Amino acid sequence: MGKGGSVDITQRRDxxxxxxxxxxxRWAWDTFGDQAAATSSFQSQSVPLLHLISQHVPDLPILFLDTGFHFPETLEFRDQLIEEFGLNVRSLEPRLGHDGFREKYGKLHQRDPNMCCYLNKVEPLEDAMEEYDAWVSGIRRDQTENRAGTPVLQREDDGTLKVCPMVEWTSRDVWTYIDEHDLPKHPLLEEGYLSIGCAPCTQAPGEGDGERGGRWSGSEKTECGLHTDFGEDSENDTEATNSESDET
Incomplete structure (x- = not known):
C-alpha cells in the first residue's frame, strides 16, 4: 500500500x-525508508534539520527546489552544506527548465507571484513526490499565522504523509542549536536577511518585522504555496498567464 496508507495518523501523531x-x-526513515524525502531551502534556519538528518538519517533524500532565481549565495551555501554534512541532495527544476521558463514567462514574478511560485516550486515538488510516500518538512508553528496549527503528522490531498519534526521549535531554539554546534550560517545573514527565497522577491526585513518579513515585501503574499492550497487555483489560471510574458 503506497502513500503511507497503512499508518495510523492519529495514533502516531499523539x-x-x-x-x-x-x-x-528516525521513525520516518524506519517506516518509509527510501520512500521518504525531505525538502530544504538551504537558508540559515534550515541548518539544524539538515545537521540532524546528517547525524541520524544520512541517506534520507533532500529535495532542493532550484527555481533559477536563487541568490548565488544560496547555491554556494547549499554546496557547502552538501560537502560538510554529506547530504543526499536532489535538485528539482521547473518542467520547462530555467531557460525555457524565462523564455515563455519572462518576469512572471512581477505580474503573478503566486503563479511563479506554483510553476517553479509547487509543480516540481508535486512531480517529484510521485516517487515518495512521506515528505519531511522543516516548517515551524512560530513562523507564520498560517503555520501555527501545523501538526507533526498530516495527510496531504494526494495521500502523501507530511512529517514536520521541528514543528514545535521556536526561532530561539533554531539559533541556540546553531550556536551550540557551531554550524555555518547563510552568508546573507550578515546583511540582515533572516528568511531567504528567490532573489527578485526577497529583501532584508525592516525593524519589527517577523522572521519572514522580507519575503514578497509590499504584497499580502506570505507563502510560496508548498504549505497552502492556492496551487490548485493558480493552476487554473495558467492558460491566461501564458499569454502575458514579457522580457526577461
Missing part, C-alpha cells in the same frame, strides 16, 4: 507530538 526531532526523523 506518540510523536513533542518528541525530539531525531526521534521523528
Amino acid at each position: 506518540e510523536l507530538e513533542g518528541a525530539p526531532v531525531e526521534t521523528v526523523l
Whole structure:
C-alpha cells in the first residue's frame, strides 16, 4: 500500500507530538525508508534539520527546489552544506527548465507571484513526490499565522504523509542549536536577511518585522504555496498567464 496508507495518523501523531526531532526523523526513515524525502531551502534556519538528518538519517533524500532565481549565495551555501554534512541532495527544476521558463514567462514574478511560485516550486515538488510516500518538512508553528496549527503528522490531498519534526521549535531554539554546534550560517545573514527565497522577491526585513518579513515585501503574499492550497487555483489560471510574458 503506497502513500503511507497503512499508518495510523492519529495514533502516531499523539506518540510523536513533542518528541525530539531525531526521534521523528528516525521513525520516518524506519517506516518509509527510501520512500521518504525531505525538502530544504538551504537558508540559515534550515541548518539544524539538515545537521540532524546528517547525524541520524544520512541517506534520507533532500529535495532542493532550484527555481533559477536563487541568490548565488544560496547555491554556494547549499554546496557547502552538501560537502560538510554529506547530504543526499536532489535538485528539482521547473518542467520547462530555467531557460525555457524565462523564455515563455519572462518576469512572471512581477505580474503573478503566486503563479511563479506554483510553476517553479509547487509543480516540481508535486512531480517529484510521485516517487515518495512521506515528505519531511522543516516548517515551524512560530513562523507564520498560517503555520501555527501545523501538526507533526498530516495527510496531504494526494495521500502523501507530511512529517514536520521541528514543528514545535521556536526561532530561539533554531539559533541556540546553531550556536551550540557551531554550524555555518547563510552568508546573507550578515546583511540582515533572516528568511531567504528567490532573489527578485526577497529583501532584508525592516525593524519589527517577523522572521519572514522580507519575503514578497509590499504584497499580502506570505507563502510560496508548498504549505497552502492556492496551487490548485493558480493552476487554473495558467492558460491566461501564458499569454502575458514579457522580457526577461
